[in-house]
Amino acid sequence: MNARTVPFPFPFSFLLFLAALFTAVTAIADESRLQVSPSSVLMNVGATATLTVTSASGTVSVESHETSVVSASYANGKVTLKGLKAGSTTVTVKDRNSSRDASIQVLATSTGGGGTTTGGTTTTSTxxxxxxxxxxxxxxxxxxxxxxxxxxxxxxxxxxxxxxxxxxxxxxxxxxxxxxxxxxxxxxxxxxxxxxxxxxxxxxxxxxxxxxxxxxxxxxxxxxxxxxxxxxxxxxxxxxxxxxxxxxxxxxxxxxxxxxxxxxxxxxxxxxxxxxxxxxxxxxxxxxxxxxxxxTCKGCHSSITTGNAAAMAAKPTTGWVFDANADRDWKKNILKLHDQNKLSNTLYKTGLSQNGYNTSGLLATANGGKPVLCAACHASNAYFDKLNKTTVMKGVAGTTPFTQALHTKHSTVKDPATLLPLDNINDRTSCYLCHPGSATQCLRGAMGKAVDANGKLLMSCQSCHGNNAQVGNKARQGWYNEPTCEACHNKAAPGQRATSGVNANGVAIVPTDHTFATNANTPVTGLNLYRFSKGHGGLQCEACHGATHAIYPSSHADDNTQSIAVQGHAGTVSECSACHTTALPVTANGGPHGLHTFGQGWVKGHESAAKASTSSCTYCHGADYRGTALSQVKMAKTFTVENGTKSFAAGQKVGCYDCHNGPNP
Known part of the structure; x- marks a missing residue:
């Protein structure tokens, strides 16, 4: 018998317990071996840090795997590290019996037009x-x-x-x-x-x-x-x-x-x-x-002995499964309920037969040792072959696609905890009941953590995707028809933010203003997907702005490590020095999103562009020319201006009045 087809003999939680126990025993045995603390270090260029070495046996040696990023030396039980340039590396400490690794992340202290500045010395990376x-x-x-x-x-x-x-x-x-x-x-x-x-x-x-x-x-x-x-x-x-x-x-x-x-x-x-x-x-x-x-679906489909009406609504008529393994229990309850509601349906039987499942139903299939793939019957574009630009899970003809089936079916279901319908447009927790999640908090980027003056969240999942009924609308294709950036980031943005990026049918709104737009017909004709779109210099949008749901800056620290390392601060990779060492041309539309370039060159030479059309400046600098979030300085900067120098603090919104008496002084 093929070992891969044998059902798991023990509850998986028990195996996790054994593995954790083994790890604990190993840790006790390792206490007498080489130890290095801490196991990770975050430091700035030019700074020094120390690793403490204990329980070493014999001669100790230390190696930096990338000597251009950090140097490492050992003496008297201490490893001395010095940050040389922004980047990450591993430092390995060895004695005669074993070795230990420490992860080192070096951050830029500040950036100027030519590279990373440390103590008056400018270093550049190629x-x-x-x-x-x-x-x-x-x-x-x-x-x-x-x-x-x-x-x-x-x-x-x-x-x-x-x-x-x-x-x-x-x-x-x-x-x-x-x-x-x-x-x-x-x-x-x-x-x-x-x-x-x-x-x-x-x-x-x-x-x-x-x-x-x-x-x-x-x-x-x-x-x-x-x-x-x-x-x-x-x-x-x-x-x-x-x-x-x-x-x-x-x-x-x-x-x-x-x-x-x-x-x-x-x-x-x-x-x-x-x-x-x-x-x-x-x-x-x-x-x-x-x-x-x-x-998971365990919020409503786990076996329970008592609960409110919403918690018991998904109970099969013949009772919960009560499988001893919690990870299997809710799944078996779903298959049992699915069989209860659909087994008499001819199309359901066709799906069972077409996929080699037990004709007695999905629960019988799983209990017989063959796991069920939901997308085998319900087409899912989550299984996307981007080489051939198509889903590889087309389902059973006539069966409702997976995204549509789930969201439509559950739009009227009530959250057992809040008793609010899952279709509630303002309740992010209704999405987190099934999607990750109350602990994960996957919507953690700049939009997901935006709050008003009272600390109330300004945006929820529904602000971009709409409610359950819209996500499951048959006019929409799951994973294909997603919100576009320009649906909210356009000239009419103040009237659209925190409402919805989709129309009543769940299809993305695509306005005529494409300044901050995803790419049309990407990756195939008719689609407009951020995760495949590119912009300035051929860089993918996600390279500079961060991944979907984690747009920079993120509330999770490690999401921000990369942008801090390449430009000196968290947030969109927007400092020209992150990718350029040469002076940039002074152009009104040669920068990201067709905007002007940034830096000292633009400060010195922007007069002709401003005189040509001050109205075009209002997009980012505001109708009053005093600055908006789009003209905000993300890190402290000092520029040479006509009568000396002008300094801007991080977070300051740049406008005409900072250096002039308005747009036409």
Whole structure:
């Protein structure tokens, strides 16, 4: 018998307990071995930091893996670190028996027109590397896949490399990713020991990747899937170059939300490294591969003995399953309820037969040792083959698509905790009941954390996506018809923000103002998706602005590590010096989004552009020419002006009155 088809013999929670126990015993044994503290350090260029070495045996040596980023020396039980340039690296401390690694992140202290300034010395880096996750949060429906699967462990990492002349680098480089400790010291270097996915993946999708290797949907639509990518580990894994999107990628990385101590961490971090063909490091960066297992239905479908009417509404007529394994219990209840409501339906029986499921129903199928894939019957564009630009899960003809079925069915359901309908337009928690989630808080970017003067959230998930009924509207295609940036970021923005980025049918609003727009007909005709759009210098929008749901600056610290490293502050990568070392041309439309370039050159030479059309300045500087959020300085700057110098504090909104008596002095 194929070992991969054998049902898991023990509750997965028990296996997690054994693994945690083993980790604890190992930790006790390791107390007498080499120890290095702390395991991660965040420091500035020019600063020094110290690692403490204890329980060393014999001669101690220390190595910085990237000596251009940080130097390291050892003496008398201490490792002295000095930050040399912005970037990240690993420092390894060894004695005669073992070794320990510490993750080091060096941040720029301040940036000017030519590079990173430290104590009066300006250093420059030849390349800038930007990496990002495409959705801001990937989901997996729990750690047990023996009953059914909505989404497997599947993450996407993209990266672009620029030289400081502004050119994207596509060849003669090798870019890799590897696990690295985050700012709290948490590290995630494996996945196969944390989920039973690899025991059931073949039964779910007919593929059989090795443990710790993920699925790759690219090419699957034509039967030739690309090789799977590995879970991040301490061994660098390669990324491949995608000519169409001009990015390096690793699709389907199977990362889980548990670190190496089995502690929950929704934001595991990876280090991305670019090297030339000789092995010389060109640039490094650190980013998150966010993943949550809070995409569950257990809020309403877990077996319970008592509860209010809303909590008991999903109880099958013949009773709850009460499976001893909590991860399987809610899934079995769903299959039981599905059978109860649909088994007499001819189309339902067709789906069972077409997918090789037990004709007695889905619960019988799962109980018989074959897991159910929801997308096998309900088409899902979440399974997107971007090489062939189509979903690979087209479902059973005549069956409602997955996004439509779920959101429409549950739009009238009440949250057992609040008793509000899930269709409530102003209640973010209604989305977090199924999507990640009350603990994950995946909507964590600049929009998701915006509050009014009283601390009330200004925006919820529904502000962009609409309510459940709109998301599930049959006029909308799930995962394809998504909100566009320009729906809210346009000349009429004050009248649209915090309402909705979609129309009554759930389809994205696309105004005529395309200043801050996603790309039309991307990635295919009729679509307009941020996660595939690009802009200034060929950089992907997400490279500078951050991933969907985690737009810079994020409320999660490790989301901001990259932008701080490349430009000296969190937020959109907007400092020209992040990608350019040469003086930029003075142009009214040559900057990002067709706006003017920034810096000392523009300050000195903008007079002719201002005289030509002061009205065009109002878009960013306001109708009163006193500045708006779009003309805000993100870090302290000093410029040479006509009568000396002018300094701006971080957060100051730049307008004509800062240096002149209005737009026409």
């Amino acid at each position: 390349y800038t590397l930007l990496a990002w996750n495409d959705l801001g949060m990937h989901c997996m429906d729990g750690l047990d896949f023996s009953v059914f699967a909505i989404l497997p462990p599947y993450n996407s990492l993209h990266a672009q490399l620029k030289d400081k002349s502004g050119k994207l680098i596509a060849s003669n480089v090798r870019i890799t990713y590897e696990a690295v400790a985050d700012s709290t010291g948490s590290i995630n270097t494996s996945s196969a020991n944390k989920t039973n996915f690899w025991s059931w993946v073949n039964g779910l999708v007919g593929l059989n990747p090795a443990p710790n290797v993920g699925l790759n949907l690219d090419g699957l639509a034509t039967g030739t899937p690309a090789p799977g990518n590995k879970a991040p580990s301490l061994v660098p894994a390669p990324m491949s170059y995608n000519t169409q999107y001009a990015w390096f990628e690793a699709e389907g990385i199977p990362v889980t939300p548990f670190d190496d101590t089995f502690k929950k961490n929704f934001y595991p971090t990876v280090k991305v490294v670019a090297k030339d063909l000789s092995g010389k490091v060109l640039a490094t960066t650190t980013t998150v591969l966010p993943v949550s297992d809070e995409m």
